[in-house]
Amino acid sequence: MNQPVLECKNICFSYHNLNGETRALTDISFCVNKGEFLAIVGPSGCGKSTLLSIIAGLLEPESGEIILNEKEKVRIGYMLQQDHLLEWRTIWKNILLGPEITHSLSEEKKELALKLLSDYGLLKFKDKKPAELSGGMKQRAALIRTMVMEPGLLLLDEPFSALDYQTRLMVSADIGNIIRASGISAILITHDLSEALSLADRILVLSRRPATIKNNIPVHLTIPENTPLAARSAPEFGDLFNLLWKEISDEYAKEDG
Ligand code: ADP
Ligand code: MG
Numbered sequence: 001m002n003q004p005v006l007e008c009k010n011i012c013f014s015y016h017n018l019n020g021e022t023r024a025l026t027d028i029s030f031c032v033n034k035g036e037f038l039a040i041v042g043p044s045g046c047g048k049s050t051l052l053s054i055i056a057g058l059l060e061p062e063s064g065e066i067i068l069n070e071k072e073k074v075r076i077g078y079m080l081q082q083d084h085l086l087e088w089r090t091i092w093k094n095i096l097l098g099p100e101i102t103h104s105l106s107e108e109k110k111e112l113a114l115k116l117l118s119d120y121g122l123l124k125f126k127d128k129k130p131a132e133l134s135g136g137m138k139q140r141a142a143l144i145r146t147m148v149m150e151p152g153l154l155l156l157d158e159p160f161s162a163l164d165y166q167t168r169l170m171v172s173a174d175i176g177n178i179i180r181a182s183g184i185s186a187i188l189i190t191h192d193l194s195e196a197l198s199l200a201d202r203i204l205v206l207s208r209r210p211a212t213i214k215n216n217i218p219v220h221l222t223i224p225e226n227t228p229l230a231a232r233s234a235p236e237f238g239d240l241f242n243l244l245w246k247e248i249s250d251e252y253a254k255e256d257g
Helices: 048-055 091-095 097-101 107-119 135-147 165-182 193-199 228-232 237-256
Strands: 006-017 020-032 037-041 063-068 076-079 153-157 185-189 202-206 213-218
Touching (some): 006 048, 037 193, 048 153, 048 185, 091 097, 091 107, 091 135, 097 135, 107 135, 135 165, 165 193, 165 228, 185 193, 193 237, 213 237
Parallel strands (some): 037 185, 153 185
Antiparallel strands (some): 006 063, 202 213
């Protein structure tokens, strides 16, 4: 059997500060298989971003283990809600920042960057500054900057939430297609249940803080082609949406009670 790209085993985490301890994650275990697109949903403040930071190695888990498939030499790419493009650099210079910092800037990297710019329709904007691009274009540029590092696992923390609704629909479908075509594995955190359903192969539902895994829902849709837009009109979409909505609203109800 194929070894998963990522295994999270019994992850626990608490924040400690002057006011005491905030328990964020309790016993989180799950896998991501190669090429799988996993979405994670859960009430706001439950610990989703904390979990991604632990997977990315930015936070140390209190207990538990993060296991990355060694054979695949999984490199992690991390994309956040804000595009974090550097305003004083051109799009081209922004995209090459990672290779520059890691001393891996080669002719091949530049060719890859040019190909990605062309594939994602941004070649014409290569020498522009971020301020000259629309929100959707900036988010695409941020994705290119991540993809140029050739990650095996992409972590996406609410990457579309700064966009207006229509741009968000377009950019999320766009980026979903790009990720599928590249065959890399991805974990998407989102509070948009339709977005999770339209993009993911499987959805983990987290409980309110401290987060535990409440449900693991495979998304099997009857659709002619596997695209985020087609997914939205799948016959199963409505029932799955209602199931997710119920799971999440149950968690919010607990908070009130
Ligand atoms: P989510 O991404 O699901 O909205 P987070 O992972 O950002 O939630 O945060 C989980 C909980 O941990 C929240 O209650 C938040 O207030 C708390 N928290 C986040 N970062 C810190 C920190 N640096 N210090 C203390 N508490 C934090
Ligand atoms: Mg968050």
